[in-house]
Amino acid sequence: MKICVCLKHVPDTAASIKLAGDAGFEDSEIKFVSNPYDEYGVEEAVSLVEKEGGEVVIVTVGKAAAVTTIRGAMAMGAHRAILVKIDDQFLDSSLTAQALKAAMEQDGLPDMIFTGKGSVDTESFQTQYRLAQSLGMPVVNEVNALSLDNGKVVVEKEAGGGDKQVMEMSLPCVVGATKGLNEPRYPKFPDIMKAKKKKIQEIDLADLGVDGAAGSVVIEKLETVPERSGAKMLQGSVDDQVTELVKILKEDEKVL
């Protein structure tokens, strides 16, 4: 079977983000990684193909620098990749989904598509749904367990309040992965070396017929959230401290 994994190249969540201009950030000095949730998708796709045969194709929409992230997924076992190149730091979810769809159609539609549950940079939480809708495929997001049997995919996800839902879809389908689905493998040195020789096809966004300037969600301004400057430390005996705390929370902060 052919499985595509949508992999986004994002700043490490531990990196501090310095803004540049109104709607951008300094991206040359900070570390980028694969979107952590997408990695569960890569692992699941690779292990399914190890069992069932086939190939895993990574599809990324991003700047040229995303190649490093793609190589990481290849070291985990993905066979080849398509990088849809954009010049901007952000592309809205509708356009991203259009680009992912066009790239997959050009390459030949897969039997299954994995994404992450959401991106940790823009936290948009929707690209997988738009992709699925445009391809007429079913989608379930935040999947933490999956089994494949006779063309049927049974997935499990957490619902609100601690409940779990078990759902079934037919292939082809889109699965948004989250923690719990598997433990992504650490590539070994020979796999890292092998990954360097795997093929990454680069396509410009415009060549897929997608207009990068046509976004419907536009960033007007990014603002840094001020860090808290340090706690007011409560003093005295344990009893004094908790009494004072409760008073502050009730009377000053009004959160109790």
Place this chain on the structure above:
Amino acid sequence: MARTGILIETENNEIKDTSLGVLTAAAGQEIYALVLDADPAAVKDKLAEYGADKIIGLKIGSGSPDLAAHALSAAIKEYDLTAMLGTASAEGKDLFARLASLMDQPLVSDCVAVNLDDKIVKKSHFSGKIIANLKVNGPLFLCTIRPNVIEPVAAPASGEILEFIPGVEDPGLVKILEIKKGEGGKIDLTEAPVIVTGGRAIKAAENYKMLEDCASKIGAAVGASRAAVDAGYAPHTMQVGQTGKTVSPKLYIACGVSGAVQHFAGMKTSKVIVAINEDKDAPIFTKCDYGIVGDIFEVVPALTEKL
């Protein structure tokens, strides 16, 4: 003024406070409250009190999440709604993403502020480090709002119930096989107004009882750090942080949590953060609002008593 639909979430025929906050977010607009799974007559008074001009029951019964999206889409078309807001709960985020895809309209998920007149929203980017101001262009404005960021304010309106039959069918793409009930009665972490979290310092699963006692006095939910989850003290469903849940309660009380960036990624937008830690140099004290230096096994029970 935008004719604005609000997706109302209920539990046991009671409107969730988070949905009342969403009604408040649309104050000043012509508000259509859409009730998915409760009897509109049972919730009419409360909806009217918080500003609903019209109330619509969607009456679709149980079905796949796509069915609910189709029903909402039918209501949006029937009543010419130009905006639709909901709660960024697990269900709300999923449903709105399906709705936005179905109608091919822009969506912003998990907003912390909305301006319906200018179609501008604020939301977190980069795990709470940045706030993005986004302009949404399109005939329909869709967004979900982070629980607890908007305090519900009563604003009485007529609350007229409209009869509506969506007339849609389940596309049958996703079939729900089973719903495994959790322990029940627990407040969902992402929607809880107050959270009490235990870190590695909790030392044993049974010690969470101490935090539950504290939490139950103030209607709070109990969370855990990854170190506590990895040590087997708590299930992953309780984990707060980059690889767990993102929460934004009014009050977050961290007990025996050191304050790693990955933990903060999931809770830094909380309104007030309190830390209890025995180490006066613990990093968490540099980035919270109130701190108590002490042993959680002494401080937490004392606090519970005072609540």
